[in-house]
Amino acid sequence: MSFLKLLASLFTPARERPRRYVLPLSVQCHRCGEVIHGEINLANDLSADYGEDGGGATTYVCRKVLVGAGRCFQQIELELTFDEGRKILQQHVTGGKLLETGATQTSR
Numbered sequence: 795m796s797f798l799k800l801l802a803s804l805f806t807p808a809r810e811r812p813r814r815y816v817l818p819l820s821v822q823c824h825r826c827g828e829v830i831h832g833e834i835n836l837a838n839d840l841s842a843d844y845g846e847d848g849g850g851a852t853t854y855v856c857r858k859v860l861v862g863a864g865r866c867f868q869q870i871e872l873e874l875t876f877d878e879g880r881k882i883l884q885q886h887v888t889g890g891k892l893l894e895t896g897a898t899q900t901s902r
């Protein structure tokens with residue numbers, strides 16, 4: 795790979811990367827209103843939950859903390875539950891609110 799190609803690949807926009815295992819999302823800080831963009835790696839960031847009774851459906855839980863780039867030190871904690879198809883079942887956000895995820899964008 796040439797140096798220029800390598801350089802170009804480093805700056806490839808997120809939307810051109812394979813989306814399948816990365817879920818982009820945006821949250822807004824309750825304190826300062828800053829919109830923070832993050833992403834969840836569906837292959838690495840989820841932990842499986844096989845259900846309390848052993849017979850339930852498998853779900854996946856992801857906990858992630860996002861901090862804005864500004865002076866505000868508010869931490870926004872995301873706790874997301876996904877079903878087997880990696881769709882969001884439940885969301886719990888403290889310190890901010892979830893604005894959008896890649897899943898809602900692509901369903902249009």
Ligand SMILES: [Zn+2]
Pocket residue numbers: 823824825826827828862866867868
């Ligand atoms: Zn903030």
